[in-house]
Amino acid sequence: MSKGLPKRSEDYSLWYNELVKRADLAENSAVRGCMVIKPYGFSIWEKMQAELDRMFKETGHTNAYFPLFIPKSYLSKEASHVEGFAKECAVVTHYRLKNAEDGSGVIVDPEAKLEEELIVRPTSETVIWSTYKNWIQSYRDLPLLINQWANVVRWEMRTRLFLRTAEFLWQEGHTAHATAEEAKAETLQMMQVYAQFAEEFMALPVIRGRKTENERFAGADDTLCIEAMMQDGKALQAGTSHFLGQNFAKAFDVKFATKEGGLDYVWGTSWGVSTRLMGALIMAHSDDNGLVLPPKLAPNQVVIVPIYRGEAELEAISEKAKEIMMALRSKGISVKFDDRDTHKPGWKFAEYELKGVPVRIAMGPRDLENGTIEIARRDTLTKETFQLSEMPVEEKISSLLEEIQKSIFEKALSFRKEMTTEVNSWEEFQQVLDQKGGFVSAHWDGTSETEDKIKELTKATIRCIPLDRKEESGACVFSGKPSEGRVYFAKAY
Amino acid sequence: MSKGLPKRSEDYSLWYNELVKRADLAENSAVRGCMVIKPYGFSIWEKMQAELDRMFKETGHTNAYFPLFIPKSYLSKEASHVEGFAKECAVVTHYRLKNAEDGSGVIVDPEAKLEEELIVRPTSETVIWSTYKNWIQSYRDLPLLINQWANVVRWEMRTRLFLRTAEFLWQEGHTAHATAEEAKAETLQMMQVYAQFAEEFMALPVIRGRKTENERFAGADDTLCIEAMMQDGKALQAGTSHFLGQNFAKAFDVKFATKEGGLDYVWGTSWGVSTRLMGALIMAHSDDNGLVLPPKLAPNQVVIVPIYRGEAELEAISEKAKEIMMALRSKGISVKFDDRDTHKPGWKFAEYELKGVPVRIAMGPRDLENGTIEIARRDTLTKETFQLSEMPVEEKISSLLEEIQKSIFEKALSFRKEMTTEVNSWEEFQQVLDQKGGFVSAHWDGTSETEDKIKELTKATIRCIPLDRKEESGACVFSGKPSEGRVYFAKAY
Ligand SMILES: [Zn+2]
Numbered sequence: 001m002s003k004g005l006p007k008r009s010e011d012y013s014l015w016y017n018e019l020v021k022r023a024d025l026a027e028n029s030a031v032r033g034c035m036v037i038k039p040y041g042f043s044i045w046e047k048m049q050a051e052l053d054r055m056f057k058e059t060g061h062t063n064a065y066f067p068l069f070i071p072k073s074y075l076s077k078e079a080s081h082v083e084g085f086a087k088e089c090a091v092v093t094h095y096r097l098k099n100a101e102d103g104s105g106v107i108v109d110p111e112a113k114l115e116e117e118l119i120v121r122p123t124s125e126t127v128i129w130s131t132y133k134n135w136i137q138s139y140r141d142l143p144l145l146i147n148q149w150a151n152v153v154r155w156e157m158r159t160r161l162f163l164r165t166a167e168f169l170w171q172e173g174h175t176a177h178a179t180a181e182e183a184k185a186e187t188l189q190m191m192q193v194y195a196q197f198a199e200e201f202m203a204l205p206v207i208r209g210r211k212t213e214n215e216r217f218a219g220a221d222d223t224l225c226i227e228a229m230m231q232d233g234k235a236l237q238a239g240t241s242h243f244l245g246q247n248f249a250k251a252f253d254v255k256f257a258t259k260e261g262g263l264d265y266v267w268g269t270s271w272g273v274s275t276r277l278m279g280a281l282i283m284a285h286s287d288d289n290g291l292v293l294p295p296k297l298a299p300n301q302v303v304i305v306p307i308y309r310g311e312a313e314l315e316a317i318s319e320k321a322k323e324i325m326m327a328l329r330s331k332g333i334s335v336k337f338d339d340r341d342t343h344k345p346g347w348k349f350a351e352y353e354l355k356g357v358p359v360r361i362a363m364g365p366r367d368l369e370n371g372t373i374e375i376a377r378r379d380t381l382t383k384e385t386f387q388l389s390e391m392p393v394e395e396k397i398s399s400l401l402e403e404i405q406k407s408i409f410e411k412a413l414s415f416r417k418e419m420t421t422e423v424n425s426w427e428e429f430q431q432v433l434d435q436k437g438g439f440v441s442a443h444w445d446g447t448s449e450t451e452d453k454i455k456e457l458t459k460a461t462i463r464c465i466p467l468d469r470k471e472e473s474g475a476c477v478f479s480g481k482p483s484e485g486r487v488y489f490a491k492a493y
Numbered sequence: 494m495s496k497g498l499p500k501r502s503e504d505y506s507l508w509y510n511e512l513v514k515r516a517d518l519a520e521n522s523a524v525r526g527c528m529v530i531k532p533y534g535f536s537i538w539e540k541m542q543a544e545l546d547r548m549f550k551e552t553g554h555t556n557a558y559f560p561l562f563i564p565k566s567y568l569s570k571e572a573s574h575v576e577g578f579a580k581e582c583a584v585v586t587h588y589r590l591k592n593a594e595d596g597s598g599v600i601v602d603p604e605a606k607l608e609e610e611l612i613v614r615p616t617s618e619t620v621i622w623s624t625y626k627n628w629i630q631s632y633r634d635l636p637l638l639i640n641q642w643a644n645v646v647r648w649e650m651r652t653r654l655f656l657r658t659a660e661f662l663w664q665e666g667h668t669a670h671a672t673a674e675e676a677k678a679e680t681l682q683m684m685q686v687y688a689q690f691a692e693e694f695m696a697l698p699v700i701r702g703r704k705t706e707n708e709r710f711a712g713a714d715d716t717l718c719i720e721a722m723m724q725d726g727k728a729l730q731a732g733t734s735h736f737l738g739q740n741f742a743k744a745f746d747v748k749f750a751t752k753e754g755g756l757d758y759v760w761g762t763s764w765g766v767s768t769r770l771m772g773a774l775i776m777a778h779s780d781d782n783g784l785v786l787p788p789k790l791a792p793n794q795v796v797i798v799p800i801y802r803g804e805a806e807l808e809a810i811s812e813k814a815k816e817i818m819m820a821l822r823s824k825g826i827s828v829k830f831d832d833r834d835t836h837k838p839g840w841k842f843a844e845y846e847l848k849g850v851p852v853r854i855a856m857g858p859r860d861l862e863n864g865t866i867e868i869a870r871r872d873t874l875t876k877e878t879f880q881l882s883e884m885p886v887e888e889k890i891s892s893l894l895e896e897i898q899k900s901i902f903e904k905a906l907s908f909r910k911e912m913t914t915e916v917n918s919w920e921e922f923q924q925v926l927d928q929k930g931g932f933v934s935a936h937w938d939g940t941s942e943t944e945d946k947i948k949e950l951t952k953a954t955i956r957c958i959p960l961d962r963k964e965e966s967g968a969c970v971f972s973g974k975p976s977e978g979r980v981y982f983a984k985a986y
């Protein structure tokens with residue numbers, strides 16, 4: 001099955017596309033830029049959703065649902081928002097089809113034209129703040145901490161499965177607060193939730209940072225983000241959390257009676273992660289044999305493959321395999337027993353490698369005799385023979401899964417460290433970007449002008465101003481003007 | 494809070510609308526026909542989703558996700574499907590907005606017109622079967638058992654919160670099988686899953702039946718359904734499961750290599766339930782004081798309200814209340830302690846009645862002295878004083894919740910029985926429909942002609958041919974022609 005998967009070193013982009021398709025994660029649909037998320041891919045996304053949803057609820061948020069359609073005029077209400085989002089939208093202009101008179105099929109009924117066109121939501125700030133206007137009267141109604149799981153549409157011209165699609169799935173949190181401080185604390189908290197999710201569950205180390213004004217969300221006063229490094233040396237923005245100031249409150253006239261008896265505009269935040277995380281997960285850890293999944297997000301953590309000739313052998317092995325399955329499940333480990341007789345063990349091994357199952361157990365007649373099993377790790381591709389009498393198998397596997405989770409993270413972390421270079425001259429900057437890639441840590445003079453110029457010349461953008469950067473005065477790597485500290489540049493997805 | 498909720502007996506429809514809004518379940522949005530599902534309403538929907546999703550997975554289904562947009566031409570591929578679904582659709586014709594030259598806002602960019610218009614999915618058979626064509630080659634690829642949770646849009650002219658909205662949330666199962674028998678068994682199984690969910694979780698008794706040809710899903714060879722009775726005597730279709738025959742396989746050319754070496758079209762099913770179930774849940778059980786929720790779907794099963802004067806009393810009560818909360822939570826009971834000092838106990842009582850919390854516990858200083866609590870049931874509005882020494886409180890409440898769940902079901906069941914009338918003449922038919930409503934069980938000659946005529950004259954439709962009906966020959970209540978058995982007529986939502 002994995003035969004012919006292109007090599008990362010030869011064509012990273014082709015490797016990614018083929019892997020996504022062959023591992024049954026997603027595929028392109030007949031509608032340009034819209035993907036089909038296949039069952040195996042969706043089951044990974046469901047695991048992500050479940051953990052994120054739990055984390056949102058633990059931080060006091062509840063889910064709700066707002067309309068798919070946004071009246072066109074709403075987009076214009078917040079000045080910078082419309083600039084950012086009105087460009088590439090799916091526009092609904094009619095609400096009826098009818099049979100063509102020549103019998104050739106159905107046509108749009110010209111009489112069913114909408115008075116005001118509707119936009120398929122590219123993000124929901126406008127429709128949500130127009131609703132919040134009715135929900136918020138007093139400080140007693142605050143904070144309002146709401147999240148929604150939804151599909152959104154942005155008409156991208158160049159699409160890529162999971163990474164950039166016209167329609168994608170995401171969650172968008174939208175909160176309202178009585179004070180700027182509280183809203184800023186929420187913005188920071190949710191960025192930290194994303195970072196924790198990425199590191200603990202996706203085994204993906206991320207840089208916690210702040211976007212420059214250029215890269216800020218359209219309508220936000222401040223955008224925090226988490227940035228990850230992919231194996232090809234390109235950065236990927238994995239989640240953003242925005243402090244909206246009072247911008248949307250003013251655009252939609254959302255005021256509240258303060259505790260002190262005054263009247264003030266509400267402070268807002270919004271934050272989101274999307275199916276793009278699937279792209280990050282795939283690109284960060286996988287290898288030329290296929291997917292590598294961190295155990296905490298693997299739909300099947302363990303697969304057991306029997307190696308046998310004839311019914312009698314299979315029966316004996318099955319009995320033992322079922323014992324092992326029961327033991328593993330009692331520890332909450334998900335396990336699949338693949339006793340299909342339609343495929344050879346070698347085919348199955350390749351298949352589960354392609355699908356990224358973290359642990360493979362193989363059992364043959366000799367194992368049965370010796371009281372052993374063969375345990376193979378997907379991440380390192382190493383094997384060991386395990387003596388079942390040594391310790392309870394569920395403990396063995398459970399600690400192995402923990403080790404794998406940790407090891408995948410450590411590997412990604414050392415890769416990122418290796419791919420992060422401090423540079424101090426413009427020559428060095430260009431050379432590192434060209435020859436090595438990765439994050440380039442450099443001084444910057446803080447102006448959009450320099451940022452734009454660097455992007456134009458190198459295609460690298462400022463990924464973020466790291467939150468934990470040390471204040472260190474220096475000279476901008478491009479302009480030579482004074483700088484207060486280093487920022488991360490990179491080419492990015 | 495519940496003050497002024499209209500009475501069911503005076504204006505059932507107004508009562509429903511007001512209840513949905515005041516209990517924070519949903520509200521209309523600025524976009525015609527699209528609703529906002531508010532946090533409390535959404536938390537009930539989430540509980541429904543979780544149970545249904547579990548039931549789907551237990552019957553072997555997996556989730557996936559297919560595109561929101563359907564090329565217009567796809568709709569035309571299945572002849573009867575286009576008739577049923579091409580009428581009232583949201584049509585995307587453009588993919589870009591631009592700034593108006595006069596600075597008046599944004600306008601649709603006429604240069605960004607799509608070559609082929611896209612329809613926002615009203616249901617996904619077409620886009621899914623066009624995908625299945627690539628997924629199915631051989632009998633080894635079958636059965637394919639996939640479900641999707643999604644939003645869909647049908648441009649309804651007269652909308653009603655949850656019951657009929659332009660956009661709604663639902664799940665749609667789409668399965669593919671090697672034989673007609675297997676597909677029929679799946680159709681039946683999923684109808685039974687819906688019936689079991691309705692009865693066990695929603696406490697909603699349903700009739701399991703088959704739709705007449707007239708009422709069948711557009712593109713199906715057979716439609717099974719579950720039908721429920723609302724308190725105003727109108728029926729509500731709560732779920733449908735369709736046997737699609739080979740219709741979509743033929744429309745999208747989905748063939749498979751059979752075990753025997755032949756080539757045949759695949760057999761299909763589809764099945765769905767939607768946020769309409771929320772409407773059914775609300776209308777079936779609620780009363781003039783507000784919502785009545787079955788414990789299994791209540792976001793909070795128990796609320797504890799302290800009755801106190803001053804800090805010292807509150808502290809003493811809180812201590813005991815927290816003990817009780819811990820005990821209840823240890824049994825998996827969800828419980829909220831409402832110690833807000835901004836609202837009086839009476840206000841809270843009314844609020845939780847409006848919101849349908851199944852059990853309310855009140856505790857005052859005298860309770861503390863006596864070792865008692867006051868337990869109030871939402872469904873019967875009865876109260877009792879419970880001596881805490883009598884038995885562990887978690888056992889008391891746990892069995893009370895079970896009793897409430899059962900009692901709500903029993904009440905709805907006897908109501909439905911009461912509202913089901915066998916009639917044997919046309920006069921009786923009309924009289925019962927006019928004066929009593931409910932299900933009218935009558936002989937029917939099996940023709941669409943008679944069915945149409947009855948609908949025209951009385952607005953009643955055949956809700957279904959019950960699956961468990963006894964074969965009994967008789968005379969059609971309208972035409973007098975021979976009939977093989979009774980069917981259920983009713984006016985319906
Ligand atoms: Zn960043």
Ligand SMILES: [Zn+2]
Pocket residue numbers: 700701702703704717718719720956957958
């Ligand atoms: Zn029916």
